[in-house]
Amino acid sequence: MDARILAKPQATDTFNEKLDIALEDSFSKDGEDSSAHIFIQRCLYHINRLKLFWYDELQNYSNENSRFLFDVRSKIEERWSAWEENQVSSKKLNSSEVAQVLCERADEDLDPEPSEEGKYIRDEISENGYRRLLAIASLDGLVEASQLSRVLGGAASDVQLMLTKIFWEEYGGGKLGRKHSSHFATMLEELGLDSRPEAYLDIVPWEVLANINHSFLLSEQKRKFLRYVGGLMFIEISVPASFRNNKLAGERLGLNGEATSYWDIHIKEDIRHGQWMLNDVALPLLEKYPEDAWEMVMGYDQQKFLSARAAAAIVASIRKSEDDPVLVQEKMESLI
Ligand SMILES: [Fe+2]
Ligand SMILES: [Fe+2]
Structure with a gap:
């Protein structure tokens, strides 16, 4: 996947654009847009599931170390985890x-x-x-x-x-x-x-x-x-x-x-x-x-x-x- 993106960087433009909109709709406004949330969480799940072995075709894992997927996950997790942490009050305790x-x-x-x-x-x-x-x-x-x-x-x-x-x-x-x-x-x-x-x-x-x-x-x-x-x-x-x-x-x-x-x-x-x-x-x-x-x-x-x-x-x-x-x-x- 990374080689294909390197050869044609604009191939990811549509996806990146959709991701940015979904991140905005999920975590910037009132967070009520459930279609944006489902898009974000499905993207993240599909990347995360590669951490586990499913006893399926080995080629299903050929992108597990993809730089592109790593960046997508980091981008989502950064926004999402900050939003989640705000929903629960936690303070330093001795x-x-x-x-x-x-x-x-x-x-x-x-x-x-x-x-x-x-x-x-x-x-x-x-x-x-x-x-x-x-x-x-x-x-x-x-x-x-x-x-x-x-x-x-x-x-x-x-x-x-x-x-x-x-x-x-x-x-x-x-x-x-x-x-x-x-x-x-x-x-x-x-x-x-x-x-x-x-x-x-x-x-x-x-x-x-x-x-x-x-x-x-x-x-x-x-x-x-x-x-x-x-x-x-x-x-x-x-x-x-x-x-x-x-x-x-x-x-x-x-x-x-x-x-x-x-x-x-x-x-x-x-x-x-x-x-x-x-x-x-x-x-x-x-x-x-x-x-x-x-x-x-x-x-x-x-x-x-x-x-x-x-x-x-x-x-x-x-x-x-x-x-x-x-x-x-x-x-x-x-x-x-
Ligand atoms: Fe159990
Ligand atoms: Fe248990």
Whole structure:
């Protein structure tokens, strides 16, 4: 790609122009232009996904080190991350405050009052809505914990080993059938959906893509390691409560255990993972980096915000599909 651009630089003019407009529409005005957001987040996702291996044609990776793609990603991330950081207030805390705040957050988020979105999923969605929930969530669920693999390498420490232990459990302890993503694939198949990764990329709201791109952003930049850890801690702590609503929805709809197994395994395992993240990852890192430890709180709070925004977007998409199930069904089938 870079050689082609070098030979004909004007080939990128239209794209660059569109990108500049979309960046302006997303991050300069009121940020309400969702078509600009989806364009930005899809561009970023398509570049970020090259960090993972998909067991497909090797030539699909021939542009992974493209200077052009690197520049596009940097340009987007610079504007986007500044905009995101403005949405969540975070301040520098001293190390004793960080310890207290992390313990309080962990307590609060382990078993919170269900959100409006959680209640809607638990009490109201139809089977069609449940299928849509799975289709959208599959973009992350089928490759889950992939970004964690990107922060494991490097010098040995107890923190590194605890992160590896969590990773090992996410990856089913070496058994494909027990890998969390395999549970997701089983759920999809049980509902007659496509279990190939990215099958439903076209119906994923920008807020969900932003959540995935955020995880790439933090895991690929070692300077942001503490923020990544804070974000992962929030996910592990909060997942049991939020997935309980999904599981109860499946049960209310009379679906069998295979159709809810991914939620089940997380309700069990993530209570443990959350405690490990707090006691064996975050608190030891606080000792090691007392000056910068507040970044874990920042990462935690930002992830909480991004997760809630993504959940709200998924529910909005489900509500829309409940209003017009035929149309959505056709769209989903056309994607298979
Ligand atoms: Fe998992
Ligand atoms: Fe986990």
